[in-house]
Amino acid sequence: MKLRILPGKTKEFYEAFAYAPKVFEAEKAAGIITGYSIMTSVNFEGPEKWDVMYVLHFKNMAVLDTSADLAEPIIAKVYGSPEKRAEVLRMRAESTEVVSSELVREIQLKPVP
Template identity: 85%
Template sequence: MKLRILPGKTKEFFEAFAYAPKVFEAEKAAGIITSYEIFTSVNYEGPDKWDVMYVVNFKNMAALDTSADLAEPVLAKVYGSPEKRAEVVKMRAESTETVSSELVRGIQLKPLP
């Protein structure tokens, strides 16, 4: 997912986004995801400019079918209460806009003989 931080909202965004690694690590420990990476944009400018991107990897496409249900108890534990979760989600929503969210498949190329 590629996110653009709204002007003047950098502090609020990173306060909310600080939960992301904790969520991703808990989901990884629970076997919901296999890995994740977080990136920041260095210099791209234009209508599709993004500031922060994160990539979440699943074992296979079928894992997407159950990931939301499996994640609920993990998220409840990470956030501690529905109120805290709602507060963090609201803070992130008010500090960013989504540039794009894409479903992609990794490929393994065979080396040339």
């Protein structure tokens, strides 16, 4: 998912987004995801400009059918309370906009002999 941080909201975004690695690590430990990446953009131009991107790695496409249900209790535990979760999600919603969300598949190319 590619996110654009709204002007003047960088601090709020990173305070809210600081929960993401904790959630991702818990999901990884539970076997819901196999890994994740968080990246920042170094190219700041154009209408599709984004600031932060995160990628979740899944074992296979079938996991997508059940991952949300499996992740729900894990996410609830990370936030500790429904109120804290709502607060963090509100901060994130008020500090960013989604530029794009895409489903992609990694490919492994065979080296040329």
